Amino acid sequence: MKVNAKDIAAGVLLMLIAAVGLYLNQDHSLGSARRMGPGYMPMLVFWLQLGLGAIVLVAALFNGPDPLVKWTGLESVSLALGIAAGLVVWKVAPMFGGFFASTYNAVGLAMFVGFIVICFANGWRLIGFICAAMCLFGLLLEKGGLMLALIGTILVSVLAEPQHRERPLGILGLTVFLLALCWWIFIKQLDIRVAVWPQF
């Protein structure tokens, strides 16, 4: 048998989402075919998805081989550590009150920490730093203002590309250019409602 590992993972993912959907859908009344309740369409869709996922899974046993990239030990460990760190921060951060207890800051901080932790493994650096950069933007924007958020985002995002380390001046130029450009487009021209400088 030529097993298609990618399709097996795809099938499992589809079935998993469908199963969670069907479980959550128990809260919604189905109604009848004539008068459909809020749960009717989700029921149809998730059962269909469960079936399709199963077909993908079965077909995957024969249409391979298409192996998945093997994770190194470090990659598995740092992914697990990243998720764990994220969960801990998510639960602990709101206890500090203030900034960490308001809006989605605890979630943002948890995601940021998690993404930085997975960057210990070389293979996760791209996705880790790019996502961490976006989370940092969310964390800094409302209190720190647009400029600080942009600087943070740019500095974290350039970590994803090793070529940048050889030319620190290039990063400086890029940062100054983007700060000016974003100020001109979003503040001067479009006038979006956001603080530009840090708020105290």
Next chain:
Amino acid sequence: MDIIANLAHGFGVALSFDNLLFALIGALIGTAIGVLPGIGPVATISLLLPITFGQPATTAIIMLAGIYYGAQYGGSTTAILLNLPGEISSVVTTLEGYKMARNGRAGAALATAAIASFFAGTVATILVAASGPLLTSVALSFGPADYFSLMLLGLIISAVLAQGSVLKSIAMVVLGVALGLVGTDVQTGQQRFTFGIPELSDGIGFVSVAMGMFGIAEIILNLERPEARSVLKTKVGSLFLTKEEWKRATPSVLRGTLVGSLLGILPGGGAALAAFGAYMMERKVSKGRHEFGTGAIEGVAGPEAANNAAAQTSFIPLLTLGIPANAVMALMVGALIIQGIQPGPRMVEAQPDLFWGLIASMWLGNLMLLVINLPMIGMWVKLLQVPYKFLYPSILVFCCIGVYSLNNNVFDVYMTVLFAIFGYVCSKLKMEPAPLLIGFVLGPMMEEHLRRAMLLSRGDPMVFLQRPISGTLLAIGAIALLAMMLPNLRKGKEAAMAG
């Protein structure tokens, strides 16, 4: 004639200062992202969606449309000069176009691409203008059951024609529909799958899904591949075509326009499929077919005409039926809904400014693109020298600001991150994101129509087969699905997609 008066009205709208300016901005942005490999129209349009809020609907759509067809012009420049497709739709242009450039006819190839695109754009625009009102009157006789079946057909065909496995594409469509269910149920007001998060009561943000799966996930995937951009060595040379070249290119342009216009209307079609189709056709029927592989001008003229024709005609199902034919059109639906306009057959009547203004601006935009591309080619070549390592932080910060300014809520930023990861995982598992986006947009509308149809039929599902329009549409969908099960056809599709 009604259509003349309507077009005159459209030109009146399109020629206003603002609309002209934003058509130009759209065309310029489109050309720029077309030239640059690694960023496509889907990512760009989702990036700019939030910015269009402040604009009137017509101006917004005119600009976004300009980006889509502008990208078709720009993509060919990189393909011809660097043997690197700027867009998927210009993959086949590299085959003959780059050979022409190596033969010292780069200028001629660029001119052919631009003129072919302009001609095809003009014809396709007339086609949109003519078929719009016609199809609209047909669509007005559609009942809810017919609508449901039409959308189902659209989803099936878009999955069948998507790249990669049909089965997984269908599963992605269904997953998209499922994601579209999140939020408040319209009829009962009950919250579904929101986990008590107030931000989700209006549903998952469309921009978050599109930007995450197309914009951010694409950045990560692009960075994974080492940059393979060679330094430009070829000289552009004379832009003028010889008499012989004109004679060879003209029939190819005509054929490409025809193929492209037809494939553009098809749900799931669009510019990329049209270019492949036209290339296959030229290789079989054109007079210069024995020269293919050595720089045949037909291999540039046909696909370039086709991809631009398709970019225009793919607006037909959107403007007349409210059904997006591809991922870019799904974004247009999003843009319209955000503006408070429900896309559908009533749009031509209710929004004449938008419909006719858009058509007129498409032609004006094509004219601008001809000017932007031919004399200013040197400027676009310079743009190619911006390395991706400077480009991606810029795209990233634009994404962040754009998605935040949507609702002035950081929740949307984090949501986008989640969809970026999901998009990345999907691409690693070879699951296509485009069908998901179309399903996501059509899902809520399908549920509406399904519920209404079943209420009218008193719970009898046979109504979908008994109504002539609905029954026919479902039959076509079934045939399309069965056809893909035939091994021969599937191999043909794989060959076409592999280019």
